[in-house]
Amino acid sequence: MSTYSKELEVAQLAVQRASILTKKVFHEKAKGTISKDDASPVTIGDFGAQALIIQAIKKNFPEDQVVGEEEASTLINDTKLRDQIWAFVKDTTLKDANAEKIIGGPIGTVDAMLDAIDAGNSAGGAKGRIWALDPIDGTKGFLRGGQYAVCLALMVDGDVKVGVLGCPNLPVDDAAPLTAETGVDQTDAEGKGVLFSAILGQGATSRPLGTAGLGESKAIHMKPVEDITQATFCESVEAGHSSHGDQHAIVTKLGVTKPSVRMDSQAKYGSIARGAGDIYLRLPVRADYQEKIWDHAAGDLIVREAGGEVTDTLGRRLDFSKGRTLQENKGVVAAPRTVHGRVLEVVKEVLAKK
Numbered sequence: 001m002s003t004y005s006k007e008l009e010v011a012q013l014a015v016q017r018a019s020i021l022t023k024k025v026f027h028e029k030a031k032g033t034i035s036k037d038d039a040s041p042v043t044i045g046d047f048g049a050q051a052l053i054i055q056a057i058k059k060n061f062p063e064d065q066v067v068g069e070e071e072a073s074t075l076i077n078d079t080k081l082r083d084q085i086w087a088f089v090k091d092t093t094l095k096d097a098n099a100e101k102i103i104g105g106p107i108g109t110v111d112a113m114l115d116a117i118d119a120g121n122s123a124g125g126a127k128g129r130i131w132a133l134d135p136i137d138g139t140k141g142f143l144r145g146g147q148y149a150v151c152l153a154l155m156v157d158g159d160v161k162v163g164v165l166g167c168p169n170l171p172v173d174d175a176a177p178l179t180a181e182t183g184v185d186q187t188d189a190e191g192k193g194v195l196f197s198a199i200l201g202q203g204a205t206s207r208p209l210g211t212a213g214l215g216e217s218k219a220i221h222m223k224p225v226e227d228i229t230q231a232t233f234c235e236s237v238e239a240g241h242s243s244h245g246d247q248h249a250i251v252t253k254l255g256v257t258k259p260s261v262r263m264d265s266q267a268k269y270g271s272i273a274r275g276a277g278d279i280y281l282r283l284p285v286r287a288d289y290q291e292k293i294w295d296h297a298a299g300d301l302i303v304r305e306a307g308g309e310v311t312d313t314l315g316r317r318l319d320f321s322k323g324r325t326l327q328e329n330k331g332v333v334a335a336p337r338t339v340h341g342r343v344l345e346v347v348k349e350v351l352a353k354k
């Protein structure tokens, strides 16, 4: 077995199983939300997916730590929400019994579910094996029927080694170009659902997300951008998450002619990695916001392994070794290696004028 192939298999199957749950939650209109301290929403889907993924990690790698976005403390007093989550968690399994066995089978009890959610409480850092988990990235996209992603990455001594992104609402077809519609009014109907993966040094792949174990995988690559004016650029839907104004100024200066594609979640990283789009910009809105490691770890590796470069707005690699946040970084600039330098130059020029 090659390095990290076991970790990759567990991560892929765990993300696949969690995606079955998020799709069920979406279709049963059980999206009831509560607001977190940072005013961001969290749903039955977020908690349920976190429980299922951590269960699979702990069954296979009991010593590993997990930095997960959600915490169970809110569920201690809210027994109604807790029971709603459990109703989904207890019935969600992979359709292939063998694959289900690989990730350790279902969770036995409500308490075990709460323990699994809580096991995402690692402080992160530069030592040891730590998984970064975002059970639903782009919760706002999930709620409004846009893009979202189930995101999992393994860091060893602060360096990302394995990354997996499950994107239930993106087309399976790697060649389908991004359009404005890709970001809005999407479903997980026929032809949708893709699982992106990468292992450091071994390239990036995509395969159908599916529900019954892992289908055939294909290598993915960023598109060589010969003429930057023809590039497709993507950004967050939420204006509070990145500066649409700065991003517009940057792409205008680069001569990009196509309108930006707005979509939620790390589906942006996956989409540029497979050449459906080219550039992803995330310019800070607030100087004091620290990006969370679970919002970037898997996508960063997948883009780099597909031939891209990912830095912050100052040209520094994203540093996942500093705890739960990217406290040493500001914003994100992701582009094919061949044009990243040019994009970064313009990012710096535009920011210097502010």
Ligand SMILES: Nc1ncnc2c1ncn2[C@@H]1O[C@H](COP(=O)(O)O)[C@@H](OP(=O)(O)O)[C@H]1O
Residues within 6 Å of the ligand: 040, 069, 134, 136, 137, 138, 139, 140, 141, 235, 236, 237, 238, 240, 241, 242, 263, 264, 265, 266, 285, 286, 289, 291, 292, 295
């Ligand atoms: N002020 C802010 N700046 C940047 N990112 C923010 C932010 N407030 C929240 N976020 C993060 O933006 C993520 C979504 O990114 P995007 O806009 O690309 O879809 C959220 O992930 P969750 O949806 O997992 O909470 C959240 O962690």
Ligand SMILES: [Mg+2]
Residues within 6 Å of the ligand: 040, 041, 069, 139
């Ligand atoms: Mg959130």
Ligand SMILES: [Mg+2]
Residues within 6 Å of the ligand: 134, 136, 137, 138, 294, 295
């Ligand atoms: Mg997120």
Ligand SMILES: [Mg+2]
Residues within 6 Å of the ligand: 046, 069, 134, 135, 136, 137, 138, 139
């Ligand atoms: Mg999330």
